[in-house]
Amino acid sequence: MRTRPSLLVLWLCACALACAQPLPPPAHAQAPVEVAKSSTSIYIGSVSLALDRLARTETGYAAAYNARVFPFFFESESGQFSIEFSDDQLRQIERGEQVNFTGTARNHRGRDRRITGRVTPTDAQSGAIKVRIFVTEKIRLVFETTYRFAEK
Secondary structure, X not given: OOHHHHHHHHHHHHXXXXXXXXXXXXXXXXXXXXXXXXXXXXXXXXXXXXXXXXXXXXXXXXXXXXXXXXXXHHHXXXXXXXXXXXXXXXXXXXXXXXXXXXXXXXXXXXXXXXXEEEEEEXXXXXXXXXXXXEOOOOOEEEEEEEEEEOOO
């Protein structure tokens, strides 16, 4: 009867060690992301959004952006776009799961814009992305486009 408690203790120790192992980094942990240029309609015009290649940061991804407003060119802006995106969210994408994200865009005038969005993978390398940029509390621009993980 003495062997059963010692086997139980050994089994519990093995389980504890297995649980203590950190998860390996996601396959795309350091890969930059390319987002295709997109546009959306406004009342009597359109807004096009172009993002530079998104680079991985400690908390997510960041890139420069340009938003061109037609025909109101004087409303166009550029700035820094950043989203929060964890390694766990990257693992969800690898499993083919849809992932929501948040972030901010700071334009060249120093104004912050709230960002929300959703990533829907189509395969391990690419998928669809929907980005909502809140210009004001009531006005938001919605851009639907594609993304892909790029080579370093």
